[in-house]
Amino acid sequence: METYIFPIKIALITFPILAMFITVPFSLYQYVKYGYINKFRTLILYSFLLYLLCAYYLVILPLPATTDVRSLQAEGTQHAQLIPFNFIIDLLKETNVIFFKPSTYINILKERAFLQAAFNGILLMPMGIYLRYYFKKDLKKTLLITFLVSLFFELTQLTGLYGIYNAPYRIFDLDDLILNTFGGFLGYLIAPLFTYYIPRSNTLDNNVDLPSLKVGYIRRFFAFYTDWFILGLIPFIDSNLFMESLTVFTYFILLVYLTNGKTIGKFLCRIRIQGKDERLSFKEVFIRYGILYYGVFGVNKILFTAIDLNKIEYANYVIVIMLIAIVIDLLIFVHFVLSVIKKDNMLFYEKFSNTKNIIS
Template sequence: MFQTYLFPISYAFMAFPVAALFFTLPLLIVQYRRHGYINKIRALVLYLLLLYLLNAFFLVLLPLPDSRHNAAPAGSMLQFVPLQFIQDILHNTPITRSDPSSYLNVLTGADFLLAAFNVLLTVPFGMFLGYYFRTRWVVCIILSFALSLLFEITQITGIYGFFDHPYRIFDVDDMITNTLGGMIGFKLSLWISGLLPRIEKLDSQEDLSAKRVTYTRRALAFLLDSILLLAVTILLNLLSLSISLWAVSMVYFLSIPLLTGGRTFGKWVVRIRLRSEDGGPARPWGVWARYGLLYGVLGGMNSLMPDSSFFVSIGTALAALVKIVILLADLAFFIHLVLRLIKRDRPLLYEELSRTRNVISWPKRHQAAASETVDNTTNNE
């Protein structure tokens, strides 16, 4: 029986890296928006929650039928009698008062183990709700019931119509035992929370103004800006306005930060902004020097690479020389970037020349709210 459970668990662990890859981008955005930085403990808990949900769904859904066109079930796929599992246990593994071993048979019987599994399935869910999300017990009951209902609907619909017929029954007892498991997990979280870091106090000692803006955060802002610029460029070309991505980028980066206090769309999402070295607002010449070097010079050279007509017009020898210069510039920038990733206290060259830097942009009202939350928690203790 336990081999049946090991099969979906192994698949869940194999699928976790792929799921984590898709989960990382929204995780980073939400954490930067809500907390201003990435806390390792908080991130670990959220990835563990993802791993748990994968295991739970794989345990509920696997193994799948051999074909999408599976055979119709012979009997009813609906079981609406509450606590029917108790009757099944007593019927299939009867208890004899004069035979103590019959009690052990109940605990090792398939019906009891199935009910116990359904309870254990949602115990971690209740623990996450109690420890990380700090929900009330009523909310835990509702969410545990909702998760179980999602399991049952997914099964009875044949994974929402993917299979021709349902391949597992809709069992109200599963919802009862799953909800019970969530409540047990919630109670356990109250007992063990004293042994673990308090989630609501993780940020109490953090000074966001002194934190360095990581390259991960900057890369995410760049990715979001790039998606926006690509969409704008495509839209302009659909409107018969033939404008290159490089031209749109130059207008965007040379003007938007000056109008928004050092922010672009990507920087706004991850809560960072450009400032001068002295901590004041970024000066126009600093913004123009920064993005002129990065996107005007380096980006401009790379924008020539796909333009075959340009290289044809300047001749074969000169075209080869230009391509070599561009490749060498890219290589030099890549090496420079790697060195700065190793020595994180040193700014990039275009930052030094423009005398600008990225800083965390965290609203004062959020800082006050966070401090008030910590104070209230301390007082309640």
């Protein structure tokens, strides 16, 4: 049992790390396709990711202690089993079950050959459920996808984890392909039993009124992160204050005005800036992003640049500048926290400019 528990433990440990890396692209995809993030859909997809991770680790773990696997194997070690349904022969050879004595049938649950066959049958059963319920695949596509995933697992073993090891440390077994695919078939058949009491995947977005939804801070952060990731690709933007100021003006003021409220990040997150009227005025955009980038961020940059320039000659001035920066940032942070607590989606620079984020 520990053989199966150990890979699942490793999957549970590494899943949060993997989830962290995919959260931004996953969220952007959800915003682009659906216009919002459905919590139930997120739960389904992340559970599917965790399942795939567990299945993969069950196939490759535990890893050998050395990459020189060949030296640990006897001459003529078999790396592939290509006889179909060979597991039945193994089961008949090893079983202690007496077919005319039903009281012995329980013994089969403790036998290696049966447990191994049962594990391979169960391994991809959840995939059949996911493919039918969420991804809306028919039986033929479910069988094909399950077979290909099983083939990927077997090739992973046959290649010694893609060449990391100099010989396979687990056998390529044709029966595994058969049993894994059969497990996907069973999963497809029993999917309605598991999904009867949960919403159908094609109805998750019914009765969702996108214009009435508020633009949350997480969504705004993704747009903000995307925009600054793009600007970060511009060479030497941080080394020249004038260049950075010009870039901010072009991207966050001029572009937003010309596109009526959109940057690339906002476009991907399906949000835009709205003013008093349907058409944004240049004044509204300039006040909004002038306060944010030339005011808040600009003051911080100037203050910390002054600290770097005068950190030796004018120690007293440096302390004063640091205190000013800390007070300004602390006030902004408190304002942000209070806005989150009160569920007020308009920050101070939005209130001054009479602008807000809406779903586009």
